Amino acid sequence: VAPAGVSGPGNPILDPDEELIRRGLRGKHRYFIDQITGKPRLPAAIFEPRLPELQPRAKNFDEYLFVNIASSLAAAGEASDWGCDHSKFYAVSLMVGVCHALSLGVTWEPIIGEPAPTNDNPHHGGIRGVVELFRSNIVQYDVVITKLAQASEVLPQCLAYG
């Protein structure tokens, strides 16, 4: 089932109040309390994409930043930390409106019929525009990932795990 207001796969999510969930590797990232917002968050590096020109031998690349869509998870009766192994990952939440304010697009990108390790994920979405900025304007790219990070917050379930 498509998230509310989304007509089909690959189409934009326009609701600014839609919540997005992104994972960050625990070994690579540590959460901290942002001194301005007072909220727990992760470093801006969590919003860096994996790119083929940087990792030519790698198997997985990002055309866009991978996220899960909270309303899709909720409609399926899943928790917002669905698919997040807390021993390996943190998960942060972010509003679509933040992405729009930074001139980034957000789309619903359900993954259906994929074998492991990708597997099905009907709640999958993408933040579009960050990859393009990385290739065209590294300063603006740094500004954008900074603001995405500052607007995000670690899910309480992750904090409870440690």
Next chain:
Amino acid sequence: MGAFSVSYAETAETSTWRTIPRSRVGVGGGAIAPHQPVIVNISNVSHNNVYRFMAPVATTAPGIALGTNTPGTFITGMRRSREFLDAFVSAVSLATEMAAADEADPPSMEIWQNAWDALAFFQTKLPAPLLTPLQLGGLSAEWHERGMNIEVRFRGAENAFVVIQDARKEVPEFLGPDPKLIRARGALEKLSARPF
């Protein structure tokens, strides 16, 4: 550790702390070099001008080289230095492991060396930074404490992106390139001066 006193028969002064030549202190101060003055708290002065020290360990004047003023601050500085080093060693190990697992591009040791060279000055002054490998082999060094967010993203030689935010508004907010790290160093100095 009882109180002790020395005779110091000068007229009463109003300030709490006094620097007294080492030669004029007849008791205590075990590890103090003879030529160094002793700073003492004279808040507890008796009517016969006998200065009563609250503890038998006197404090030497600040050393010029390390900026320490007590054995405790020296030890704290050394511990911080070790934690600083450990943070870099752990981070480069992690970045190497991630590159081997095709999860990140390999760390650029030129960039990481630049980062170390730029930040080593603060190794005894600040807690270890939160270090995160970046794309392009770079490194992010961050401090989020005492009201400040300071992020320095080292992306190449003289290529650093810096974020400075201060909840107390004592340091101007900054978000942008800082190739010579002028703003970053200024903010880190401010942070190191803030009490824990």
